[in-house]
Amino acid sequence: MEIFFDREALALAWPAVRSGIAVTLQLALASIAAGVALGFALAVARALGGRWLRFATPAIVAYADAFRAIPPLVLLVVIYFAAPFAGLELSGFLASFAALVLVLGASAEEIFWAGITAVDRGQWEAALSTGLSRRTTLFRVILPQAVLLTVPPLTNRAIATGKNTALASVVAVPEVLNQATSIQAQTASPAPLLLAAGVYVALFLPLVRIGRWLETRAPTGGPAPAEGPP
Amino acid sequence: MSELFETFLNPAVMGESAGLLLRGLVVTVELSLLVVPAGLALGACVAVAQALAPPWLERVVSLGVDLVRAFPPLVLLVLVVHGLPFAGIELPALVGVAVALTLNTASYYGEILRAGIAGVSAGQWEAARSSGLGTTSILRFVILPQGVRKVLPDLVGNTLEAVKLTALASVVALPDLLRMARIAQGVHFNPSPLILAAALYLALLWPLARFVRRLGASKAAPDFARSRR
Amino acid sequence: MTDRIAPGPVLEFEGVGKSFGGIRALHGVDLAVREGELVALIGPSGSGKSTLLRCANRLAEPDVGTVRFEGREAPRGGAALARVRRRMGMVFQAFNLYPHLTALENVALAPRRAAGRSARGARRTAVEALERVGLGDRLDARPDQLSGGQQQRVAIARALALSPRILLLDEPTSALDPELVGSVLGVIRSLADDGVAMLIATHELAFAREAADRIVFLDEGRMVEAGPPEEILERPRTERLRTFLKRL
Numbered sequence A: 001m002e003i004f005f006d007r008e009a010l011a012l013a014w015p016a017v018r019s020g021i022a023v024t025l026q027l028a029l030a031s032i033a034a035g036v037a038l039g040f041a042l043a044v045a046r047a048l049g050g051r052w053l054r055f056a057t058p059a060i061v062a063y064a065d066a067f068r069a070i071p072p073l074v075l076l077v078v079i080y081f082a083a084p085f086a087g088l089e090l091s092g093f094l095a096s097f098a099a100l101v102l103v104l105g106a107s108a109e110e111i112f113w114a115g116i117t118a119v120d121r122g123q124w125e126a127a128l129s130t131g132l133s134r135r136t137t138l139f140r141v142i143l144p145q146a147v148l149l150t151v152p153p154l155t156n157r158a159i160a161t162g163k164n165t166a167l168a169s170v171v172a173v174p175e176v177l178n179q180a181t182s183i184q185a186q187t188a189s190p191a192p193l194l195l196a197a198g199v200y201v202a203l204f205l206p207l208v209r210i211g212r213w214l215e216t217r218a219p220t221g222g223p224a225p226a227e228g229p230p
Numbered sequence B: 001m002s003e004l005f006e007t008f009l010n011p012a013v014m015g016e017s018a019g020l021l022l023r024g025l026v027v028t029v030e031l032s033l034l035v036v037p038a039g040l041a042l043g044a045c046v047a048v049a050q051a052l053a054p055p056w057l058e059r060v061v062s063l064g065v066d067l068v069r070a071f072p073p074l075v076l077l078v079l080v081v082h083g084l085p086f087a088g089i090e091l092p093a094l095v096g097v098a099v100a101l102t103l104n105t106a107s108y109y110g111e112i113l114r115a116g117i118a119g120v121s122a123g124q125w126e127a128a129r130s131s132g133l134g135t136t137s138i139l140r141f142v143i144l145p146q147g148v149r150k151v152l153p154d155l156v157g158n159t160l161e162a163v164k165l166t167a168l169a170s171v172v173a174l175p176d177l178l179r180m181a182r183i184a185q186g187v188h189f190n191p192s193p194l195i196l197a198a199a200l201y202l203a204l205l206w207p208l209a210r211f212v213r214r215l216g217a218s219k220a221a222p223d224f225a226r227s228r229r
Numbered sequence C: 001m002t003d004r005i006a007p008g009p010v011l012e013f014e015g016v017g018k019s020f021g022g023i024r025a026l027h028g029v030d031l032a033v034r035e036g037e038l039v040a041l042i043g044p045s046g047s048g049k050s051t052l053l054r055c056a057n058r059l060a061e062p063d064v065g066t067v068r069f070e071g072r073e074a075p076r077g078g079a080a081l082a083r084v085r086r087r088m089g090m091v092f093q094a095f096n097l098y099p100h101l102t103a104l105e106n107v108a109l110a111p112r113r114a115a116g117r118s119a120r121g122a123r124r125t126a127v128e129a130l131e132r133v134g135l136g137d138r139l140d141a142r143p144d145q146l147s148g149g150q151q152q153r154v155a156i157a158r159a160l161a162l163s164p165r166i167l168l169l170d171e172p173t174s175a176l177d178p179e180l181v182g183s184v185l186g187v188i189r190s191l192a193d194d195g196v197a198m199l200i201a202t203h204e205l206a207f208a209r210e211a212a213d214r215i216v217f218l219d220e221g222r223m224v225e226a227g228p229p230e231e232i233l234e235r236p237r238t239e240r241l242r243t244f245l246k247r248l
């Protein structure tokens, strides 16, 4: 049993893992913010249509499908190891950020789009019939109703993005997992790994519980509820 | 332009590494064929247990499921593959990877199936019970078929996620598609194998992603949210 | 400004046709609504009443024919179409109120964001419109706190808020419980008395007889008969109209 809670190894691992927590959090928060923003912008572009954006709709759909199809780690490896050949030296952190943003952006776009289409089309008709522009209709009438529906799935995608920061360990970003495995190699003890596992549970278990709670109290799919927000 | 082509889509390099990549692809497919059925089976067990268990036990099970979900899959994988040997449990790499990925994906399958079962109306249970069926038969012949149909898009979606997860195996040196691509890239000092591997993943999974979209897109998009005419 | 526009039809359909896939929803419809006139559209389900109304403000784009508003062909898109839509109010069968906004905000949204009035001005306009439909005391209610009849009156106020030249109403009472129909028809009648032009699809023949200047009978996308209420309802000339009236 002692081997799992090797004091010495833990004492050695903790400062490293602690600095890893900061990196994990930075990477997670930056990727989530940028990924959600990217998904939102794409869904809005898709909804507003218009002359030059019309041809962009198939492109947005293809992007969403492709980046939901490709494993995030494959994307990360391609970005990190292939980009230098194009003269683009990305740090591990930036490569991870780019991969996580592209992946989250694809899911977030679909989630926002699903929210927009779940709002009854009568809402569009009513607003357009009063002479509101499509843009104003989208932002003042449709999105306030749609956003509520997007919160549970977005929360889950954001959590998944947070967990996927562990992939950055593969490209030597000194986040929690990376720190733990390198100390583990030095100490030949599983304690650093267990410490890292504990850190992830402490970080993500509450979020997973919140995500579950949000999901159970939200209407799943279907048309938007007829009544307003609670 | 042709320089970029030579770098990223080098035909010679691709040709030479194709065999290696195909061997990797076979491992990826094998791993998927292990993880998806095992994850579904374990998930179904969890879901059924939750449906039949008393409330307190249901809460314990759901906490366990959430605990598994709190781990990044890669962390779970490293923990199983590099941690278990310290406890004296030596698993072949493929088995270790399969165990970790199955645990992870079962936590999602289980939750999806639980929601599907919960979505079948109580009247179905009553009707089946009144016709003299036992609990196991009711679940197997009445509840699960309906529940599965309700959540089919989510099940297919999670299958996509499960196959994507197999790329993590490369981190613990299992010779899957991604791992082989990395090796080939190192040998040729050229990124073409990586691009080829990404293309293979897309070829394998893009149709699945499109299928998920089709299943989920039962609601028609508001056509004039797009067309201006 | 408006005085200089030659008196004539506010809204005019000329040879308007529209298909959905293989289905002919409208077939060469010619119809004009003059200033202050109330025209009732009757016809069986699927005869094209809603489609005709939606062609008026181009929520549906006609395949053939022209739609003229105030003597000019309505623009097909962009800000010009939005300007024309501001001057036509539309009332829907299902109300289509914005569930996340109060009654006042529902009505004030277009004056503020489409017509660009000040927040104060938009509010004043909205209060007036809601008072006109008898809801001056429910300004801050959300749609789900209002009865069906009250919701539809808010929707009418929303359509009225920009002082439209014509109101398009699509079966405004058919989603209402019978006891709530009266309040909505009362509001529409009083608007007619004030000289607001209206094109209204309705199944309420008693109302059409009493309030309409003209009744138009649509069947399978064609205008079959049109004329004053007494003529249409009491001396139908075609077999189709006779059958339709008998079945009601």
Ligand SMILES: Nc1ncnc2c1ncn2[C@@H]1O[C@H](COP(=O)(O)OP(=O)(O)OP(=O)(O)O)[C@@H](O)[C@H]1O
Pocket: C020, C021, C023, C024, C025, C043, C044, C045, C046, C047, C048, C049, C050, C051, C052
């Ligand atoms: N968006 C649409 N897509 C396909 N078909 C449509 C659409 N809108 C209307 N139609 C078809 O066009 C025809 C006319 O429909 P419309 O709604 O105008 O009839 P209506 O007279 O308003 O009927 P109701 O009294 O039931 O409201 C019908 O056959 C209908 O099925």
Ligand SMILES: [Mg+2]
Pocket: C049, C050, C051, C170, C171
């Ligand atoms: Mg209709």
